[in-house]
Amino acid sequence: GAVVSQHPSWVICKSGTSVKIECRSLDFQATTMFWYRQFPKQSLMLMATSNEGSKATYEQGVEKDKFLINHASLTLSTLTVTSAHPEDSSFYICSARGRYYEQYFGPGTRLTVT
Amino acid sequence: AQTVTQSQPEMSVQEAETVTLSCTYDTSESDYYLFWYKQPPSRQMILVIRQEAYKQQNATENRFSVNFQKAAKSFSLKISDSQLGDAAMYFCAYRNSGGSNYKLTFGKGTLLTVNP
Secondary structure, eight states, rough: OOOOEEEEEEEEOOOTOEEEEEEEEESSSSEEEEEEETTTTTTTTEEEEEETTSSSSSOOOOOTTTEEEEEEEETTEEEEOSSSSGGGGGGEEEEETTTOOOOOOOOOEEEEEO | OOOEEOSSEEEETTSSOOOOOOOOOESSSSSSEEEEEEOOTTTEOOOOOOTTTTOSSSSEETTTEEEETTTEEEEEEOOOOOOOOOOOEEEEEEEEEESSSSSSEEEOOEEEEOOO
C-alpha cells in the first residue's frame, strides 16, 4: 500500500517551453502533497506544499509563477514548470501525506531543459 | 526553525560489518518525529526507520536501529551486518508532531559505500 507515482520519469524540453509533471497517490487519498527539488549529490529542497482544493504554499525563494502547482483531486497534484530554462534542469520529487501523516515518495522526474 | 545536521558526507563499511551514521538536530519543540530515509541510485526515497520523540525506547527495524538521545538532540543510525544493497545516500529528517502540513526537514545526507 501507499504507492505514489510520477509521470513522466524523464522529460527533455526546449528552453522557453512549459512542462507538466504529475504526481498520483495510487491506493490512498492525499489531502496534502509536497514537491521537492534535488540537485545532484544534494539533499531534497522543499519547493511547495499542495493542499487539495486550495492554493499551494510556496517556500521562500520559490517563484510561484514559475512553478505552478495544482491539486485538483485527492489523488493528483501537478507541477508545471513554465517557460523552462536550463537552470530549471533538476530532479523533481513529489510526496503524498498519508492518513497517519507519513510521507510517501514518488520515484521522481528528471527534467532536462536544452 | 528546525535544522538537521549530518556531519559525515561520506562513509564506507565492509560487507557484514557495522556502521553508524550520525545526525543531530535543533528544535525548541518537545514532541516531534525523526526519520532515516535511504535513497539508492534509483533515487526512490525509502523510509528506513522512524522514531517518536516521546518514546524513550530506540526504534529497531531488522538490521537497522537508532540511538536516540533527546537531551543531546542526537539521532544516529546503526546498520548491522551491512549488505551491498545498503549502499545509498542516507538522509536524516525531522518533522514536528503538529503544525502546518507536517513538513519534513532533511539533512544534507551521508553517502554510504559498502565494500565487498
